[in-house]
Amino acid sequence: MIFEHIENNGHEQVVFCHNKDAGLKAIIAIHNTVLGPxxxxxxxxxxxxxxxxLNDVLRLSRGMTYKNAxxxxxxxxxxxxxxGDPAKDKSEALFRAFGQFVDSLGGRYIxxxxxxxxxxxxxxxxxxxxxxxxxxxxHGGSGDPSPFTAYGALQGLMATLNKKFGDEDVxxxxxxxxxxxxxxxxxxxxxxxxxxxxxxxxIHKDRVEKAVAEYGAEAVAPDAxxxxxxxxxxxxxLGGTVNEQTLPRFKFKVICGAANNQLSTDAIGDEVVKxxxxxxxxxxxxAGGVMNVALxxxxxxxxRAMRMMRTIYHNLTRIYEIADRDGIPxxxxxxxxxEERISAIGKLKxxxxxxxxxxxxxxxxx
Numbered sequence: 603m604i605f606e607h608i609e610n611n612g613h614e615q616v617v618f619c620h621n622k623d624a625g626l627k628a629i630i631a632i633h634n635t636v637l638g639p640x641x642x643x644x645x646x647x648x649x650x651x652x653x654x655x656l657n658d659v660l661r662l663s664r665g666m667t668y669k670n671a672x673x674x675x676x677x678x679x680x681x682x683x684x685x686g687d688p689a690k691d692k693s694e695a696l697f698r699a700f701g702q703f704v705d706s707l708g709g710r711y712i713x714x715x716x717x718x719x720x721x722x723x724x725x726x727x728x729x730x731x732x733x734x735x736x737x738x739x740x741h742g743g744s745g746d747p748s749p750f751t752a753y754g755a756l757q758g759l760m761a762t763l764n765k766k767f768g769d770e771d772v773x774x775x776x777x778x779x780x781x782x783x784x785x786x787x788x789x790x791x792x793x794x795x796x797x798x799x800x801x802x803x804x805i806h807k808d809r810v811e812k813a814v815a816e817y818g819a820e821a822v823a824p825d826a827x828x829x830x831x832x833x834x835x836x837x838x839x840l841g842g843t844v845n846e847q848t849l850p851r852f853k854f855k856v857i858c859g860a861a862n863n864q865l866s867t868d869a870i871g872d873e874v875v876k877x878x879x880x881x882x883x884x885x886x887x888x889a890g891g892v893m894n895v896a897l898x899x900x901x902x903x904x905x906r907a908m909r910m911m912r913t914i915y916h917n918l919t920r921i922y923e924i925a926d927r928d929g930i931p932x933x934x935x936x937x938x939x940x941e942e943r944i945s946a947i948g949k950l951k952x953x954x955x956x957x958x959x960x961x962x963x964x965x966x967x968x
Contacts, residue, residue: 604656611660615710617703624699625691626684629655631663632711633679636948639709640680641735641896642666643716644700644727648687659683665862666892669885671940672917675896680711688718694726701730709733714747714895717783717840721746735895747891748784754890754911755785755860756792759834761918762858762882773797776832778822778854781839782809785860785891789838790817803827804839828852837861841884844870849877858882871933883936886917 608616614635619628632640642663649655659681667679684700686692704713704727714736715724721736728737736747760770767775776799779790787809793800794817802819803826804810813819822830828843828851835854837843841863849870857864857879864884865871874881893914894907917939925935 607656607660611664613660613663616656616660617707619700619703621699624693624695625686626696626699627652627655627686628682628684628700628703629659630682630703630707630711631659631680632707633660633663633681634667634944635678635710636944637671637675638677639712640666640678641670641675641712641714641892642679642681643714643736643892644682644684644719644723645716646684646686646688646692646718646723649683649685652685655683655685661863665885667944668937668940669889669892670896671943672883672886672921672936673889673893673896674913674917674943675893677712677896677899681716682711682713684718692723697723697726698730701727701734704733705731707733712899714892735898746784747894749788750894750907750911751785751860751888751891752788752792753908754893754914755789755836755858755887757890757912757914758882758887758918759836759858761915761922762856762880763834765919765922766856766880775799775834777801777834777836778827778830778832779803779819779836779838780824780827780843780859781837781861782806782813783838785888786838787813789836789860790819794818799832801827801830801832834858837864842866844874844881846870849873852877852879854879856880856882858887859884860888862888865933868933871931875931881932882918883921883933886914886921886936889914889917 613631613633615632617630663679663681666681670677670679712733724737728734764770773796777793778801780803782804790800790813800819801822802813803822803824810821814821828848831853834856836859838860841861844864845866862884890911893910897907921932921935921939924938925932
């Protein structure tokens with residue numbers, strides 16, 4: 603059953619990690635390394651079952667392959683999850699034990715921050731392996747990738763507005779932002795700087811209060827966000843919020859946000875098209891964070907990172923061109939762009955290392 607599941611998703615390797623003393627239960631999934639070593643974040647989440655954790659890491663790692671390919675990066679796709687509550691189960695031993703497992707893979711998988719993980723957690727992982735990005739700047743890293751993810755999402759938004767409305771004036775339109783974590787809050791800040799009308803919601807009341815007080819947003823109850831009369835729905839929390847229950851309530855003309863796996867199913871993606879809503883494929887929009895940390899592989903430079911974020915605009919434009927050219931939904935056009943690049947690079951059959959990024963590594967402190 604497990605091998606069938608892995609085969610159906612096209613994964614190369616799945617590693618189950620357990621350390622009883624550290625309380626570690628983790629899964630590392632390497633989906634595809636045609637373009638280079640697999641890079642993808644580490645997520646910590648209190649999954650109800652181990653099967654839920656496996657399903658999530660397989661889905662997310664496959665998504666990273668497509669995200670990295672569309673972003674034009676010379677890296678493959680992978681992901682890792684730790685089963686646990688990030689509010690109470692974190693420890694130095696836990697993350698150092700995880701780092702040892704990452705190191706045992708010899709660079710096939712490079713980890714980074716994701717949901718439930720911050721730069722402080724990455725510091726512990728970094729003590730056990732050089733194959734980690736998103737560490738503090740003092741170690742030559744780029745730090746928290748959230749601002750870059752948000753800035754990249756803004757570039758994707760402008761390309762999407764231009765496609766739908768014929769202009770890039772963010773301030774002309776209204777936005778329903780779901781989720782005010784590190785990325786969501788930064789995204790709201792960027793929208794506010796451009797004079798936009800913003801509706802916000804989050805399960806954490808203090809985050810909503812901050813968005814209202816600092817950015818002039820209008821608070822909305824979590825379930826009511828789907829009924830807001832706004833131009834753009836921007837999901838910035840967990841995935842699957844565009845589904846059979848929510849889509850019929852949408853008055854939005856555009857879906858563009860930083861969350862992963864926003865469409866619950868492909869059928870929902872097809873229905874989005876039928877309703878005349880333009881969907882900006884999530885993994886193309888939210889690629890700013892992985893673009894930023896990927897630069898650490900060759901030596902980080904912030905100016906270069908900001909310049910790279912702006913390529914997201916052109917990536918979205920290319921996706922819309924493919925959708926129009928082939929008469930397919932935008933989510934399929936994004937997949938097609940990724941698959942065409944992976945296929946083209948795979949056919950080069952260069953010697954090992956020629957097409958892969960050089961991981962310089964950093965001197966690790968004990």
